[in-house]
Amino acid sequence: xxxxxxxxxxxxxxxxxxxxxxxxxxxxxxxxxxxxxxxxxxxxxxxxxxxxxxxxxxxxxxxxxxxxxxxxxxxxxxxxxxxxxxxxxxxxxxxxxxxxxxxxxxxxxxxxxxxxxxxxxxxxxxxxxxxxxxxxxxxxxxxxxxxxxxxxxxxxxxxxxxxxxxxxxxxxxxxxxxxxxxxxxxxxxxxxxxxxxxxxxxxxxxxxxxxxxxxxxxxxxxxxxxxxxxxxxxxxxxxxxxxxxxxxxxxxxxxxxxxxxxxxxxxxxxxxxxxxxxxxxx
Amino acid sequence: xxxxxxxxxxxxxxxxxxxxxxxxxxxxxxxxxxxxxxxxxxxxxxxxxxxxxxxxxxxxxxxxxxxxxxxxxxxxxxxxxxxxxxxxxxxxxxxxxxxxxxxxxxxxxxxxxxxxxxxxxxxxxxxxxxxxxxxxxxxxxxxxxxxxxxxxxxxxxxxxxxxxxxxxxxxxxxxxxxxxxxxxxxxxxxxxxxxxxxxxxxxxxxxxxxxxxxxxxxxxxxxxxxxxxxxxxxxxxxxxxxxxxxxxxxxxxxxxxxxxxxxxxxxxxxxxxxxxxxxxxx
Numbered sequence: 001x002x003x004x005x006x007x008x009x010x011x012x013x014x015x016x017x018x019x020x021x022x023x024x025x026x027x028x029x030x031x032x033x034x035x036x037x038x039x040x041x042x043x044x045x046x047x048x049x050x051x052x053x054x055x056x057x058x059x060x061x062x063x064x065x066x067x068x069x070x071x072x073x074x075x076x077x078x079x080x081x082x083x084x085x086x087x088x089x090x091x092x093x094x095x096x097x098x099x100x101x102x103x104x105x106x107x108x109x110x111x112x113x114x115x116x117x118x119x120x121x122x123x124x125x126x127x128x129x130x131x132x133x134x135x136x137x138x139x140x141x142x143x144x145x146x147x148x149x150x151x152x153x154x155x156x157x158x159x160x161x162x163x164x165x166x167x168x169x170x171x172x173x174x175x176x177x178x179x180x181x182x183x184x185x186x187x188x189x190x191x192x193x194x195x196x197x198x199x200x201x202x203x204x205x206x207x208x209x210x211x212x213x214x215x216x217x218x219x220x221x222x223x224x225x226x227x228x229x230x231x232x233x234x235x236x237x238x239x240x241x242x243x244x245x246x247x248x249x250x251x252x253x254x255x256x257x258x259x260x261x262x263x264x265x266x267x268x269x270x271x272x273x274x275x276x277x278x279x280x281x282x
Numbered sequence: 283x284x285x286x287x288x289x290x291x292x293x294x295x296x297x298x299x300x301x302x303x304x305x306x307x308x309x310x311x312x313x314x315x316x317x318x319x320x321x322x323x324x325x326x327x328x329x330x331x332x333x334x335x336x337x338x339x340x341x342x343x344x345x346x347x348x349x350x351x352x353x354x355x356x357x358x359x360x361x362x363x364x365x366x367x368x369x370x371x372x373x374x375x376x377x378x379x380x381x382x383x384x385x386x387x388x389x390x391x392x393x394x395x396x397x398x399x400x401x402x403x404x405x406x407x408x409x410x411x412x413x414x415x416x417x418x419x420x421x422x423x424x425x426x427x428x429x430x431x432x433x434x435x436x437x438x439x440x441x442x443x444x445x446x447x448x449x450x451x452x453x454x455x456x457x458x459x460x461x462x463x464x465x466x467x468x469x470x471x472x473x474x475x476x477x478x479x480x481x482x483x484x485x486x487x488x489x490x491x492x493x494x495x496x497x498x499x500x501x502x503x504x505x506x507x508x509x510x511x512x513x514x515x516x517x518x519x520x521x522x523x524x525x526x527x528x529x530x531x532x533x534x535x536x537x538x539x540x541x542x543x544x545x546x547x548x549x550x551x552x553x554x555x556x557x558x559x560x561x562x563x564x
Contacts, residue, residue, distance in 0.1 A: 007538055007540050007542035007543075008503075008505065008536045008537045008538065008543070008546070009542040009543075009545065009546055010545075010546045011546075014542055017292050061343070061541070062343050062344065064346035064349070064545065066345070066542075066545070067545075067546075221290075223290065253291045255290045256290065257290055258289050259343070260290065260291040260296055260348075261288035261289075261290070261291075261292065263346065263348070263349075264290070264291055264292045264293075264349075265291075266473065
């Protein structure tokens with residue numbers, strides 16, 4: 001682990017680390033915000049998974065989360081969205097929605113993606129261990145959130161690992177990738193044609209088998225340009241209702257898919273995670 | 283005036299406009315944040331001048347000012363930092379500190395800069411009129427702030443126009459450009475060798491002739507990499523003391539020159555402008 005950059009922010013430290021990932025077979029960057037107060041056993045740690053085209057930079061420069069995180073003593077962990085570097089394959093046409101910047105938080109099973117594209121294992125297994133080595137960050141109060149592709153990552157990773165990522169929220173998540181253009185394209189490329197294998201990475205389908213005791217918070221902008229074609233949160237709401245999964249889905253009138261939307265409501269999400277972790281670990 | 287983009291943000295609207303500037307002889311973009319509440323005669327408007335290499339985007343995406351601006355009903359005006367477009371000259375070596383992105387908020391008198399590089403007139407004369415045509419933005423409660431080169435712009439423009447820009451603050455300003463490398467380079471290029479002509483754009487020298495009734499707020503990061511060579515705020519503090527100009531200079535331990543620093547203290551600056559405008563217009 002080496003520190004690539006460090007900026008004082010709201011009395012805390014916004015760092016970017018670089019480390020060699022065994023899971024992804026490449027060097028990876030990850031943002032770590034450490035609040036001013038030293039971590040205690042009540043410290044909350046929140047993983048943030050970004051959307052298509054993003055790196056570890058988007059959230060830490062644009063979401064404005066450090067202010068409340070510093071006040072409430074929350075550690076923010078912001079990984080990159082795909083493997084990176086020489087030798088890591090990209091989409092042949094360098095499309096924004098496949099390959100680099102589009103890891104989709106899954107483990108690829110198809111060539112040429114299998115060697116590097118294992119973002120699911122990276123987020124679930126490698127990264128928690130990596131960050132727990134920093135500054136005594138504990139993992140007993142760990143939440144996960146994300147935006148768009150990262151909202152998909154947060155929901156699916158929580159539903160499969162509710163004992164590790166105990167609290168969950170999402171902005172504008174891709175809730176049912178099996179049935180929308182972004183998801184069908186990348187699942188076919190990364191996982192092949194067998195739609196049964198897609199279910200493990202599809203929140204709408206997962207919630208039928210894996211409910212969690214957490215209340216899921218989702219914020220969705222009403223003016224989001226991807227709402228109807230790619231996001232369709234009502235499909236997840238319906239699945240949660242059918243299965244008894246607690247969900248708080250908020251439609252935020254007039255908001256779009258940008259970080260302006262995330263910034264406007266990120267404080268609510270931070271408070272949600274603290275409240276849920278208090279309840280679930282109390 | 284055409285709207286290039288609009289994003290809902292904290293209940294308000296973060297817009298970017300494009301307009302043809304008569305002063306600069308080119309098309310210019312300017313950010314305008316309109317808080318959720320309609321402007322009233324108590325509405326505060328704050329001009330923000332960005333630093334070297336910036337456009338209208340840096341502040342609106344990174345400073346996190348919209349939250350408090352929306353709560354307190356403050357309009358934020360964020361111009362670009364130089365003329366732009368085909369035909370606008372740049373430094374021969376495309377240096378970051380001369381030409382495009384480095385207008386320095388002055389009126390150039392030397393070739394090849396004279397036609398377009400008139401950012402002083404643009405900010406003082408053209409832009410207030412332009413924005414006053416939007417959504418009944420009034421100019422009777424107008425403040426100015428900025429960062430680095432933009433902090434220089436805010437201080438000098440306020441000291442020369444205290445009846446228009448009544449309140450002022452700055453982050454990490456270049457207070458005495460005549461005596462530091464950034465300033466000597468651009469002043470020589472834009473204004474020529476006669477140092478007497480530089481005084482109108484040098485806050486340390488200006489304050490000897492033009493004091494204002496406002497209290498100037500300056501925040502300076504103690505870990506700023508440009509502090510000693512380019513910024514030297516103590517020279518301005520000394521000049522203000524000698525002339526009886528009210529100044530509140532705060533050295534913020536550990537903070538650098540980045541937008542992480544600005545975000546950490548921008549709320550203090552917004553509150554400073556409101557307090558000063560209340561006092562000065564009360």
